[in-house]
Amino acid sequence: MRAGRFSSALLSLLIVASACAVAQDEPAVIPNPAKIARAAGEFALGRATTIVAVGGDAEARGAAATLAEFFRKTRGLRLAVAAGEARDGEINLRRDASSASGAEGYRLEVTPRRIEVTAATRAGLFYGGITLWQLIAFSQPREAMTIPALSIDDAPRFAWRGLLLDSARHYQSPQFILKFLDAMAAHKLNVLHWHLTDDQAWRLEIRKYPRLTSVGAWRVPAGAGGRDIDPATGRPRLYGGYYSQETVRGIVAYAAARAITVVPEIEMPGHASAAIAAYPQLAAIAAPATRVPADWGIYDNVYSLEDSTFAFLEDVLAETIALFPGAYIHIGGDEVVKAQWLQSARSRALMRSLASDDPERLQTYFTQRIGRYLESRGRRAVGWDEVLAPGLPRSAVVMSWRGIDGGVAAAQAGHDVVMTPTSNTYFDYYQSQDTAREPLAIGGFLPLDTVYAYEPIPPALDSLQARHVLGTQGQIWTEYQRTPRNVEYMVFPRLVALSEVAWTPREQKDFADFRGRLAKHLARLAVIDVNYRRLTP
Ligand code: ACM
Numbered sequence: 001m002r003a004g005r006f007s008s009a010l011l012s013l014l015i016v017a018s019a020c021a022v023a024q025d026e027p028a029v030i031p032n033p034a035k036i037a038r039a040a041g042e043f044a045l046g047r048a049t050t051i052v053a054v055g056g057d058a059e060a061r062g063a064a065a066t067l068a069e070f071f072r073k074t075r076g077l078r079l080a081v082a083a084g085e086a087r088d089g090e091i092n093l094r095r096d097a098s099s100a101s102g103a104e105g106y107r108l109e110v111t112p113r114r115i116e117v118t119a120a121t122r123a124g125l126f127y128g129g130i131t132l133w134q135l136i137a138f139s140q141p142r143e144a145m146t147i148p149a150l151s152i153d154d155a156p157r158f159a160w161r162g163l164l165l166d167s168a169r170h171y172q173s174p175q176f177i178l179k180f181l182d183a184m185a186a187h188k189l190n191v192l193h194w195h196l197t198d199d200q201a202w203r204l205e206i207r208k209y210p211r212l213t214s215v216g217a218w219r220v221p222a223g224a225g226g227r228d229i230d231p232a233t234g235r236p237r238l239y240g241g242y243y244s245q246e247t248v249r250g251i252v253a254y255a256a257a258r259a260i261t262v263v264p265e266i267e268m269p270g271h272a273s274a275a276i277a278a279y280p281q282l283a284a285i286a287a288p289a290t291r292v293p294a295d296w297g298i299y300d301n302v303y304s305l306e307d308s309t310f311a312f313l314e315d316v317l318a319e320t321i322a323l324f325p326g327a328y329i330h331i332g333g334d335e336v337v338k339a340q341w342l343q344s345a346r347s348r349a350l351m352r353s354l355a356s357d358d359p360e361r362l363q364t365y366f367t368q369r370i371g372r373y374l375e376s377r378g379r380r381a382v383g384w385d386e387v388l389a390p391g392l393p394r395s396a397v398v399m400s401w402r403g404i405d406g407g408v409a410a411a412q413a414g415h416d417v418v419m420t421p422t423s424n425t426y427f428d429y430y431q432s433q434d435t436a437r438e439p440l441a442i443g444g445f446l447p448l449d450t451v452y453a454y455e456p457i458p459p460a461l462d463s464l465q466a467r468h469v470l471g472t473q474g475q476i477w478t479e480y481q482r483t484p485r486n487v488e489y490m491v492f493p494r495l496v497a498l499s500e501v502a503w504t505p506r507e508q509k510d511f512a513d514f515r516g517r518l519a520k521h522l523a524r525l526a527v528i529d530v531n532y533r534r535l536t537p
Contacts, residue, residue, distance in 0.1 A: 028517035029134050030496055031188060031503035033154035034105075041112040042146040045136065049079055051129075054094040056083035059122035064093050066257045067129035070182065074133070074527045076142060091115040091132065093125045104190070104259070105155025108132065110147050123259035127154070127188050134186075138523040158456065160418050160471030161502035162191030162263075163495060165487075166478040168198035168274075169223065169296070171241035176484040178254050183492070183530050185258035187499035192255055193330060193473060195265045196243070199273035199299045200292065203242045204264065204323075208315050209279065216274035217242035219292040222482065239294075248323050256325075263382065264324050266316060267332030269303040269366050276301045282309050284340040284347055296479045298335045305341070305350055305362060314373050327380050328397065331370055334384035336363055364389040371396050382418070385410070397470065404458045411461055411468035419472045424454035425498065427490050428477040431533055439489060440480045448535075452497040452511050474498045485531045492525055492532035493518060 027036065051068055053060035064081045071077040079091070086092040092114060099120040101107055106119040106128035117128030131154065135147045163184060165172070172180075184192065196204045200223060202216030222228050222239035230237045243251070255262050276283045277292045284304040293299060303309050320329060338359035341347040347362060354361050363386070371381045371393035381387075382397040385406025392398075397416045400407025407417040422429075422444070429444030456472040474495050481487045500514060518535065525532045 027135050027148060027150065028520040029131055029152075030514070030517050030521050031500040032508055032514070032517070033131065033152045034505055034508070035153040037151050039111070039149040039151065041149045043110050043112055043115055043149065045077075045145040045147060047078070047143075049090060050082050050087075051079050051091045051093060052085075052087055053081070053083045054086045054092050057095045060093040060095045060125055062257065063122045063125035063129060066126060067093075067133075070129075070185070071133060073182070074186075074524075075136065077145075086114070086116065088114045091129075092117070093129070094118045095122070095125060096120060099124070101153070102155045104159070105153075106131075108150075108152040108154070110135070110149050110151070112149060115147070123190070124155075126185075126259050128152075130186060130188060134521075134524060138520075138527070156188065156503045157505055158469070158471030158502045160191055160473065161189045161499065162193050162418070162471070162473030163189060163491070164193040164195055164265075164420075164473060164475040164477075166195040166198070166476060167203050167243075168195055168201045168267075169478040170482050171201065171203060171217075172478075172484055172487065173241075174243065174247050174251060176487075177251055179529065180488075181251075181255050181258055181260055183488075183525070183528050184260055184495075186524065186528060187496060188503055189495070189499055190260050191471075191473060192260055192262045193265060193475075194262055195267075195477075197265070197267045197274065198271045199301070200294060200296075201240055201242075202274040202278065204248065204266070204320065205242055205244045206316050206319050207245065208319065209312070211278035212275060212316075213242040215278040216292060219294045221294050223294040223296070223479070245319075245323060252324060261326040261328075262324055263326055263328045263330050264320055265330035265332060265382075266313075266320055268313060268370065269305075269363065270301075270334070270336035271299070271332060272303050273299045273301040275303075279312070282312060284344045288340070298337060300337045300339050302336060302338070302340045303366075304344070305347055305366060310369055310373075313370060317370070317373065318377070321377055321379060328382050329374055329379050330382040330399075331367070331374075331387075332384060333363070333367060333387035334401070336386065338362065360389070363387070364391055367392060367396075388413070388415070401475075407469070408458045408460045411458075411465045414468070416468045416470050418470050419456040419458075420475060421454075424451055425472060425474050426477070427474045427494050428480065431490070431494065432536070439486050441490065442477065442480055446494070448494055448497055449511055451494045452501065452509070452514060454498070454501050455506065456501065471502050472498065473502075488531040489533055492530050493522070493535070496521065496525075 051064040053064045068079050068081050104123045106124040108128045109116045119125045136145050202212045206212050218238040218240040220236045228237040228239045252262050274292045277290045280290050284302050367387045374381045380395045385400050388410050398410035399418045399420050401420045407419050410417045428442045429446040430441045457466045
């Protein structure tokens, strides 16, 4: 059919259809920004578009460089980076210390003439750039990309927007972790809680204690029904791996460039079997089990309460502190079996000297000592809710995982808390009740809408206590997630929903609206090579 034969009726039909196409391209930003207003027209992004760090500001230059790398890696867009005056036709990043957008907020203004991102901090500029990245429709050819004219004023609801990655039960490669950090950054998440030690492995190189990784990072069999068989001999191979200090520095720097703080978790005083396999003298009893276990569950091995063990732990924490510049060090504290302390005459004597016959008092003693050490080094301890007891250092942060009561009690006692209840944030649970069609998981059932519905401020808190809720995070425990593809499958898209829980104003949350945006957002997950679970009707 030739154009000349279009009837005017057909023409007006086409105009309506193209208007619908525009409507379909409504910005589907996730997490939903606090304020968004559409305007007329669009900005054309081309091969020659430059990201300008206005005024040559160092923080703006840093954000510009990371964004250019992100656009190149994920969209094949090679944007030049420059410093100087704001210019028409370009993406201008302007740091303005007086900006009202707060520590992580930003203002994004797209006009047909130019793009301006304004923020008080590098993190805010980066987030403005991430929103921009989401605004490029994925259906557009690389030569003709446009961004709809609009203005966005945005800032997160919570300061702690995280994910726990369990690298102990199964080791993930550093390359995977870098890619995972990109996926977190694409959702404006800012904490990677990195679970580095457990019964089944010790993954962090500690120079003073090389056996932690030469012994503690390896096991046979692999776990979760797997063995690594050496094809040459037919026999099982050692399974595991660890992160050298150099690798860790690289990961921490890569995260920092994306406004993500890495919070390392060194589990104590329980979940200590791998460390005790490496150094049996750390145990509370004379003859502990000294194999790195490959099965899941909660083990009896627990650190002793001797000064020599505290000296070891302080050495480990000193090297950890040197690697992780963030304010927080996670010290575990969950699921501590007290049987070995009760078997030990010296631990029982310590308990009596503390005027107690309750072994819980020994955990409090332990946490206080480690907490005081971290305070003396200018860091804040984070612990699972079992650490909450009178005498917990005020600076300690409590993670409420066994429901929300621990978080409520901790906030009422004046502690900061991170809300991580199994009911809404455990991504090791199944995403469907049709478990036969899902990859093997630990059990449970946590569908997308239950994650989305989560409200991190418990109703029992008054407005002053509620200020202690730093935020929330998802957890991907990896007992049953042996491969990186499975880790991604369990995390996505549930983490996408949680990003909106943590970022978007409460009154703006709407699951149906989110799901509509998510359907479009899946194309973005695809370009960052994330193996997400398909949406079900
Ligand atoms: C935990 O899930 N044991 C914190």
